[in-house]
Amino acid sequence: MQKSHLFTPGPTMVPGDVALAGAKDMIHHRTDQFKAIYEKVAKQLKVLFETKQPVLVLLGSGTSAMEAAVDAIVAPGEKMITFNGGKFGERWGKIGKTLGCVVHEVQYGWDDCADTAKLEQALKDCPDAVAVFCQLNETASGIGNPVKELAEVCHKADKLIVVDGISGLSAMKCPMDEWGLDVVLTGSQKGLMLPPGLAMIALSEKAIAKMGGHPARIWYNDLRAALKNDEKSTHAWTSGVSLYQQLSVALDMMLAEGIDNIIHRCHVQGDAVRAAAKALGLELLNAKSPGDVLTSILMPDNVKASELAKYCRGHWGIYFAAGQDDYKDKIIRIGHLGYQDHFETIMAIAAFEMAMKHFGAEIELGKGVKVAQEILMADLEEQEKKAASAG
Amino acid sequence: MQKSHLFTPGPTMVPGDVALAGAKDMIHHRTDQFKAIYEKVAKQLKVLFETKQPVLVLLGSGTSAMEAAVDAIVAPGEKMITFNGGKFGERWGKIGKTLGCVVHEVQYGWDDCADTAKLEQALKDCPDAVAVFCQLNETASGIGNPVKELAEVCHKADKLIVVDGISGLSAMKCPMDEWGLDVVLTGSQKGLMLPPGLAMIALSEKAIAKMGGHPARIWYNDLRAALKNDEKSTHAWTSGVSLYQQLSVALDMMLAEGIDNIIHRCHVQGDAVRAAAKALGLELLNAKSPGDVLTSILMPDNVKASELAKYCRGHWGIYFAAGQDDYKDKIIRIGHLGYQDHFETIMAIAAFEMAMKHFGAEIELGKGVKVAQEILMADLEEQEKKAASAG
Numbered sequence: 001m002q003k004s005h006l007f008t009p010g011p012t013m014v015p016g017d018v019a020l021a022g023a024k025d026m027i028h029h030r031t032d033q034f035k036a037i038y039e040k041v042a043k044q045l046k047v048l049f050e051t052k053q054p055v056l057v058l059l060g061s062g063t064s065a066m067e068a069a070v071d072a073i074v075a076p077g078e079k080m081i082t083f084n085g086g087k088f089g090e091r092w093g094k095i096g097k098t099l100g101c102v103v104h105e106v107q108y109g110w111d112d113c114a115d116t117a118k119l120e121q122a123l124k125d126c127p128d129a130v131a132v133f134c135q136l137n138e139t140a141s142g143i144g145n146p147v148k149e150l151a152e153v154c155h156k157a158d159k160l161i162v163v164d165g166i167s168g169l170s171a172m173k174c175p176m177d178e179w180g181l182d183v184v185l186t187g188s189q190k191g192l193m194l195p196p197g198l199a200m201i202a203l204s205e206k207a208i209a210k211m212g213g214h215p216a217r218i219w220y221n222d223l224r225a226a227l228k229n230d231e232k233s234t235h236a237w238t239s240g241v242s243l244y245q246q247l248s249v250a251l252d253m254m255l256a257e258g259i260d261n262i263i264h265r266c267h268v269q270g271d272a273v274r275a276a277a278k279a280l281g282l283e284l285l286n287a288k289s290p291g292d293v294l295t296s297i298l299m300p301d302n303v304k305a306s307e308l309a310k311y312c313r314g315h316w317g318i319y320f321a322a323g324q325d326d327y328k329d330k331i332i333r334i335g336h337l338g339y340q341d342h343f344e345t346i347m348a349i350a351a352f353e354m355a356m357k358h359f360g361a362e363i364e365l366g367k368g369v370k371v372a373q374e375i376l377m378a379d380l381e382e383q384e385k386k387a388a389s390a391g
Numbered sequence: 392m393q394k395s396h397l398f399t400p401g402p403t404m405v406p407g408d409v410a411l412a413g414a415k416d417m418i419h420h421r422t423d424q425f426k427a428i429y430e431k432v433a434k435q436l437k438v439l440f441e442t443k444q445p446v447l448v449l450l451g452s453g454t455s456a457m458e459a460a461v462d463a464i465v466a467p468g469e470k471m472i473t474f475n476g477g478k479f480g481e482r483w484g485k486i487g488k489t490l491g492c493v494v495h496e497v498q499y500g501w502d503d504c505a506d507t508a509k510l511e512q513a514l515k516d517c518p519d520a521v522a523v524f525c526q527l528n529e530t531a532s533g534i535g536n537p538v539k540e541l542a543e544v545c546h547k548a549d550k551l552i553v554v555d556g557i558s559g560l561s562a563m564k565c566p567m568d569e570w571g572l573d574v575v576l577t578g579s580q581k582g583l584m585l586p587p588g589l590a591m592i593a594l595s596e597k598a599i600a601k602m603g604g605h606p607a608r609i610w611y612n613d614l615r616a617a618l619k620n621d622e623k624s625t626h627a628w629t630s631g632v633s634l635y636q637q638l639s640v641a642l643d644m645m646l647a648e649g650i651d652n653i654i655h656r657c658h659v660q661g662d663a664v665r666a667a668a669k670a671l672g673l674e675l676l677n678a679k680s681p682g683d684v685l686t687s688i689l690m691p692d693n694v695k696a697s698e699l700a701k702y703c704r705g706h707w708g709i710y711f712a713a714g715q716d717d718y719k720d721k722i723i724r725i726g727h728l729g730y731q732d733h734f735e736t737i738m739a740i741a742a743f744e745m746a747m748k749h750f751g752a753e754i755e756l757g758k759g760v761k762v763a764q765e766i767l768m769a770d771l772e773e774q775e776k777k778a779a780s781a782g
Contacts, residue, residue, distance in 0.1 A: 001648045001656065003406075003732045015394075019407070023414065257392045265392065315775065318734060341394045343709060347738040350760065354768045365764040369741065370757030377745045377756070384706065 002317040007348045009139050009167050009294040009321060011189040011196055012338025014246075018193055021249040022242045029239035037248050038233045044251040048259060049184055049202050050175035056226040057247075058199040059240040062166035062187030065199035067095050068221040069162050069183045070133075073207060075214035076100035079129040081122045081159075083114035086140030087324050088164060092133040099217050104129055110141040110327060113289040119153050130210070131160035131182070136168030137291035140324050142284075142333060144172060144291025151179045160207055166190060166199075170254065171266040171293045171337040182207040188243065190293075191262070193250045193339045197243045203227070266292040268379040269336040269345045273297075275375055276349045276368030280356070285323075285331050296323070296331040297352075303359045304329040311355060318351040342376040393708040398739045400530050400558050400685040400712060402580040402587055403729025405637075409584055412640040413633045420630035428639050429624045435642040439650060440575055440593050441566035447617040448638075449590040450631040453557035453578030456590035458486050459612040460553050460574045461524070464598060466605035467491035470520040472513045472550075474505035477531030478715050479555060483524040490608055495520055501532040501718060504680040510544050521601070522551035522573070527559030528682035531715050533675075533724060535563060535682025542570045551598055557581060557590075561645065562657040562684045562728040573598040579634065581684075582653070584641045584730045588634045594618070657683040659770040660727040660736045664688075666766055667740045667759030671747070676714075676722050687714070687722040688743075694750045695720040702746060709742040733767040 006013045027033050045055035058064050070092070074080045079102040082092035096103040104126035106118050114134050123129070132154050137144050147163055154161040162183040165174050169184065170191030176184045185201040188194035203211065203223065216222040225236040254262060270292040277284060277297045285296040299305045306329050309322040323331040334348055349368045356363040397404045418424050436446035449455050461483070465471045470493045473483035487494040495517035497509050505525050514520070523545050528535050538554055545552040553574040556565050560575065561582030567575045572595065579589035594602065594614065607613040616627040645653060661683040668675060668688045676687040690696045697720050700713040714722040725739055740759045747754040 001644070001653070001730070001732065003730070003735070005734060016407075016410070253392070262392070316734065316771065317732065339392070339394070341392065341708065343396060343707065343738045343742050344394070346741045346760075347734045350737045350741070350764055351734050354764055354771070357768065358772070365768070366757045366761030369737075369760050369764075373741055373745055373756040373760075377748065380707065380745070381749070 004317045004319065005344065005347065006319040007335050007340070008319045009190070009333055009335040009337065010187070012191070012193060012335065013340060014195060015193055015250070015253065015339050017253070018246045018250045021246045022195070024242070024245050027241060029235065029241055034239060034241065034244075035233050037244055041244065041248050041251060042230070042233065044255055045200055047255055048170060048251065049200075050259070051177045051184070051202050053176070053202045053204060054227065054230050055200050055202040056223060056230055057235070057244070058201065058221050058226065059197065059237070060199050060221060061196055062164070062185065062199050063091065064221050065185035065187070065201040066091060066164060067099070067218060068201060068223050069185055070095045070099050070101065071216055071218045071221070072203065072211040072223045073131045073160055073162055073183060074099070074101040076217065077102065079104055079126055080131050080133055081106065081119075081126055081129045082133045083118070083135070083145070084108070085112055085114060085143060086110050086135075086138040088135050088139050088166070092164070110143070111285050111288060113143045114145040114150060116146070116149050116153050119150055123153070123157050123159070129159060131162055133162045134164070136163050136165040136172055136174050137293040139167040139293065140327070142286035142291050142294040142296040143289050144168070144293075145289070147174060147181070148179045151181055155180055160210060167293045167337065168291065170259065170262055172291055173263055176202060180204075188247065191337045192247065193253070194243060194246050198240055198247060263292070266336045268376065269340065269342065270295060272345055272372035272375045273334050273336065273349060276372045279371045280353065280363055280368045285327065293337050294333045294335045296333045299330055299332065300361055303356065303361050305332050308332060308355050308359055311358065312351060316351060318348070320352070342380060345376060346372050395708045395710065396735065396738065397710040398726050398731070399710045400581070400724055400726040400728065401578070403582070403584060403726065404731060405586060406584055406641070406644065406730050408644070409637045409641045412637045413586070415633070415636050418632060420626065420632055425630060425632065425635075426624050428635055432635065432639050432642060433621070433624065435646055436591055438646055439561060439642065440591070441650070442568045442575070442593050444567070444593045444595060445618065445621050446591050446593040447614060447621055448626070448635070449592065449612050449617065450588065450626075450628070451590050451612060452587055453555070453576065453590050454482065455612050456576035456578070456592040457482060457555060458490070458609060459592060459614050460576055461486045461490050461492065462607060462609045462612070463594065463602040463614045464522045464551055464553055464574060465490070465492040467608065468493065470495055470517055471522050471524060472497065472510070472517055472520045473524045474509070474526065474536070475499070476503055476505060476534060477501050477529040479526050479530050479557070483555070501534070502676050502679060504534045505536040505541060507537070507540050507544050510541055514544070514548050514550070520550060522553055524553045525555070527554050527556040527563055527565050528684040530558040530684065531718070533677035533682050533685040533687040534680050535559070535684075536680070538565060538572070539570045542572055546571055551601060558684045558728065559682065561650065561653055563682060564654055567593060571595070579638065582728045583638065584644070585634060585637050589631055589638060654683070657727045659767065660731065660733065661686060663736055663763040663766045664725050664727065664740060667763045670762045671744065671754055671759045676718065684728050685724045685726045687724045690721055690723065691752055694747060694752050696723050699723060699746050699750055702749065703742060707742060709739070711743065733771060736767060737763050
């Protein structure tokens with residue numbers, strides 16, 4: 001008997017009610033029936049993105065929305081600044097080059113973040129860039145970026161700012177309109193608790209205007225077509241009907257919990273894992289600017305992260321993510337996002353301790369769990385008080 | 392956001408694959424299609440019950456099979472010996488009286504078990520009893536009874552032995568044929584990992600002969616009709632089609648794991664919870680003869696079990712069972728049966744510690760978790776070695 005407990009930074013665990021919604025009767029996407037779901041979801045996505053702008057839904061993974069964003073914002077031959085502090089920051093550059101843009105890449109270590117100093121330097125080095133591309137959370141490292149501050153610099157320099165919130169949105173604060181973000185995008189298999197298959201992307205008025213200035217280089221995920229069809233509450237191509245029905249249920253759950261409460265939950269679970277790692281005498285790769293999507297714990301020399309992750313997955317049904325590229329064997333990434341409660345976070349820490357011990361690390365079982373219990377219990381009690389005083 | 396983690400001694404958690412099987416296309420119960428499932432399940436249930444006898448499936452909860460057993464084994468006016476060390480032992484007596492039997496009830500404290508000394512005394516006090524009714528595991532207390540030894544005494548005294556394995560079967564050893572048990576029964580919502588709704592019951596040749604000696608007093612769950620229809624691989628009345636389809640999947644899972652492995656898993660999880668309670672300085676109600684279905688932890692005077700269970704359920708989605716009757720506020724019952732892995736057992740202990748602390752008990756967080764981690768990890772490593780040596 002082996003159950004699956006996913007602590008990976010996507011895909012995350014899918015609630016039973018969301019899974020069931022994927023088994024609803026198939027309906028046709030060019031019907032009033034589907035239109036009603038489209039319109040309900042459209043309103044809810046605006047709440048999630050904290051925007052008045054339309055949020056377009058693509059049938060593809062988060063990367064499809066990244067490509068769509070580059071196509072929309074940067075014309076061929078135009079310059080774009082990208083932050084590369086990990087696999088996903090790197091992806092902006094790769095997409096940009098493929099679509100004929102001139103990429104000015106700000107590269108730095110995976111333990112570092114995209115900060116305003118780096119941005120100001122980039123703007124000096126590449127003053128005619130039209131837009132800045134960054135991650136809310138770099139999934140490869142767990143680093144959270146100061147998107148609000150980056151946006152302020154972009155505003156002053158009159159540059160568009162594009163934010164990949166694939167793993168970050170709905171785990172970390174990212175109010176699109178308040179912070180003046182031009183493009184925000186996310187994917188379905190992270191904080192949204194869905195299977196993979198949908199991507200969501202919203203464009204500011206300025207971004208839409210910019211998009212109108214050059215023709216599309218891509219066809220399927222051309223946001224001009226998506227935007228035009230959105231006015232009629234439909235998609236350009238066949239809609240992801242079942243995933244949409246699941247999205248509708250997931251959004252009901254999320255809005256019932258409240259976006260700020262979800263973000264708080266991820267933050268506290270992040271605090272618990274960070275404190276547990278510290279109690280176990282371990283360092284974090286993302287200590288400088290920890291995002292609340294995941295925590296990346298640096299392995300001692302005698303433990304290979306990829307082997308630990310493989311072992312936990314194969315033998316215990318516990319899913320952690322090892323590192324990527326140079327960090328493949330150096331970090332274990334434990335997610336805090338999506339359909340994960342405080343008690344499962346404790347389970348994750350207990351399993352991590354046991355796995356470390358299995359691989360010969362000097363770990364005292366229960367030491368990390370104890371501090372996590374304290375932090376998570378304090379939060380549960382705090383929530384309790386809030387609920388009581390709210391009547 | 393609140394998930395449900397069931398650590399109650401039934402209903403237990405239902406695996407996704409079993410849940411999905413309940414949504415399969417409805418089929419008619421008088422068809423070759425259903426007959427094929429019936430026959431497959433019939434073979435598998437014999438493996439589970441460790442018997443060559445037919446295992447009859449009733450559409451009802453476990454109690455329906457208890458009533459059917461009394462009807463089958465004890466004619467009106469005949470005497471029966473029942474062991475009452477809890478709610479479920481008590482039930483044998485209530486059913487017996489309702490069906491016109493003369494009940495000789497052996498009553499004792501909930502911290503005690505049905506042992507051979509009590510049985511021998513009962514056989515002296517009531518020498519003309521036709522059968523002895525006991526529990527493999529008394530769910531009210533978590534006491535496991537020495538069914539093998541009780542059966543030996545029954546054999547010598549030429550009495551039939553009827554075993555309620557509703558919570559016990561598939562968590563504790565109970566080989567029907569090897570131990571010479573005359574009736575063994577169970578329910579679907581325990582170790583079988585199904586929703587409530589099915590009961591299974593098997594009768595020895597001797598029990599079948601006894602049943603033939605008097606007419607049925609009940610109609611719907613008359614085992615004479617069930618047995619006759621079983622020869623044609625069908626039920627007397629409408630079959631529980633969807634539950635049957637779920638049963639088929641659950642049995643596939645259980646036999647793939649292996650009955651002895653399941654029993655071992657429950658035992659080790661029981662060991663972990665027992666050791667955790669001890670580490671926390673708490674006593675067990677079922678310490679004298681702990682079954683592996685559940686552990687009943689005695690509460691300190693300042694913590695009311697029913698309030699603790701209600702709080703965990705309502706606020707945290709963690710399901711423990713409080714006590715019943717006089718023990719309502721005195722014990723917390725934590726289950727080890729069904730679809731529960733070692734990591735969830737750790738979660739249960741962590742949550743229990745936190746709940747105790749919430750209610751003001753002097754509990755050091757993580758202390759029980761630590762010893763549970765050690766026990767469960769040792770078992771995981773042991774399983775690993777076994778698997779490796781099995782090649």
